[in-house]
Amino acid sequence: MTNPRALIPLMILILALDLGSGTTLGGRRRRGGGLLSPPRRPEGTELPEDQWFLQKLNHFDPTDGRTWKQRYFTNASFYRPGGPVFLMIGGEGPANPVWLVEGSWIEYAKRLNAYLFQLEHRFYGKSHPTEDASVENLAYLSSEQALADLATFTVAMQEEHDLKENKWIAFGGSYPGSLAAWYRLKYPHLVHGSVATSAPVVAQINFKEYLEVVRDALATVNEKCDEAVKEATRQLNMLLLHRVGWQSITKRFKLCSPLDGQNKKDVANLFSILTENLEDVVQYNRDNRDFEGVKGTNITIDTLCDIMLDESRGPAVTRYAAINSLVLEIHEEECLDHTYDSMIKELRATNWENNTDIGGRSWIYQTCTEFGFYQSSDSLNQPFGNEFPVSFFIQQCQDIYGEKFNLDLLKEGVKRTNTLYGGKDLKVTRVVFPNGSIDPWHALGITDNLSPEATAIFINGTAHCANMYPEATDDPPQLLHAREQVFNHIQKWLQE
CATH class of the missing domain: 1.20.120.980 (Serine carboxypeptidase S28, SKS domain)
Structure with missing residues (x-):
């Protein structure tokens, strides 16, 4: 089996990430920072089925009417009218529906009666916008197009499920964590707050x-x-x-x-x-x-x-x-x-x-x-x-x-990315940035508060996206505390 482990690092996660599978580039190579799947799901739990959203191919050309089908998942079992909507952002791998029944955000959803969505990232998993991944077609793969996908999807789901008045919270880990922060930056009228875990916000x-x-x-x-x-x-x-x-x-x-x-x-x-x-x-x-x-x-x-x-x-x-x-x-x-x-x-x-x-x-x-x-x-x-x-x-x-x-x-390209989003000088509110001290990706993330409304949680001794996983019996106290801090931020945002 070929093993392209020298693949250019990704990076390599709102819950974005390669949410679900992690990006296993070519066998076992993982040069990026994707979130792995939770280790289990509650026995007897049914996973949500694939659903498909008709998405625009090019959001930045109004004369281009081409569309494609983007995969997503939902879970409304915890929802009560008036509750928030949680959106998990897909990243550089297949979206995994196990996240609709597992993970720390599930506990938040239970406590806050949230409606859950997970949207797979274009050009990953089963979300194929074009007939192949030729260089010509990959021109439609970018963080900007992905953010516009999120915005278009959000508006459509607000209308379809009568969720216009609800407050939307984005979750993401790793690259999707960056998307979660950038979604709040670029589309603040659509997303009320974001949890940007292990997010490399600086292109380098x-x-x-x-x-x-x-x-x-x-x-x-x-x-x-x-x-x-x-x-x-x-x-x-x-x-x-x-x-x-x-x-x-x-x-x-x-x-x-x-x-x-x-x-x-x-x-x-x-x-x-x-x-x-x-x-x-x-x-x-x-x-x-x-x-x-x-x-x-x-x-x-x-x-x-x-x-x-x-x-x-x-x-x-x-x-x-x-x-x-x-x-x-x-x-x-x-x-x-x-x-x-x-x-x-x-x-x-x-x-x-x-x-x-x-x-x-x-x-x-x-x-x-x-x-x-x-x-x-x-x-x-x-x-x-x-x-x-x-x-x-x-x-x-x-x-x-x-x-x-x-x-x-x-x-x-790197200059453009940092110009578009601001690097570590993000001008956002209602965003929290959890990072682990032994996760190498924290070096490109937010580890100090940007402002009272854009705060960092630096978790000593923990690794990539640790706070997003289900609680384990051997989790250190600082990790348990970090998860509760994230919940407290979300609860506060929902009162604003």
Whole structure:
């Protein structure tokens, strides 16, 4: 199975996100910040069925009358007349109806008698606005079009369900968290307040701070963990110096084909994949639903550091390989396809049917045109080496979509995004920004209050979108408190 794990980071969630599945770009690669599915649903609970909304293709050309069907879900079981309407925004993956019966917002809905909607993001899941995902058609994929989708959908649902006088609250985590904040910014007459969880509101090409937060998270377990990873990287680089070393890497890391140490793109891709083995665990630490099920336990930061510090396993590079083997086992993969060309080949596929990585193609397009978010190795303050600089990700844009998708185009796109929305200088009211301290995405988010009406909740020791998941018995007190803070904000907004 091809494994395009060097995919340009997404980012990579109102509840937006890839709400539901998380963005599993090409097998197990997840270069963005999507929200994973809740781990369970109440026994015997029926999930809402797919519903379809006739949506405009291009909201910004009044002469373009083309339409398409956008998927959404509803749950009115908690609703009482006069209650609020909660809107969960879909992100860079399929919308999952399990969120209509699980998650912290369900508890809020029960307490506040809310009507629930979830809208899938265009070009993800089953929401296909065009016949394929060609470059020509991807021109209709942008955060601006997604926000206009939300606005059009909101107005239609207000009319269809007699909800014009109700107050709408948007929820989102990760990229959809950004959309939740931006929806309140751009369409304040439609959405009364927003919960923007783990939202990277700043577009930034070189997101080198990401790996710095990963380093800090490893150090919270044991300062020697970071040093062990750094030593593993050093040993990997030594093995790259000769053909015998290439053979050793191929065997240790269970590569599907022999490593060519002179192929710089393959080497960069391999280093990026091995780094992501740790990135994913840190980002979703103790919420890591994608890593659930191996021998009845989850991989956590503690698991990683236990392996990296266990000298009985052999040298550091062998321990690093053991983590890779564990991830392969979890995802039921016999080997790791590290080759750059196979990754690019998958991401060039434009058909919707039987394409496991079409969401990856869509998301990477957004990173190449709007956001950047590239989790490069350019920082000197991280233990993963310097084999995948930001230029490696820019090259992917060109190799997937064409030569015009270069650095200059991306610079203009990132500048435009920050001009449209304001970056960290958002001028919004009735928005709350929860972030976890060990979530690397908090580096591009709001972690200090913008104003009395745009406040931050910084949750020590928690990871990406942690406050959105259902309550667990081992949740730390600060996470429980954060969920209650979010509820208090919503309750206050509904009185305004």
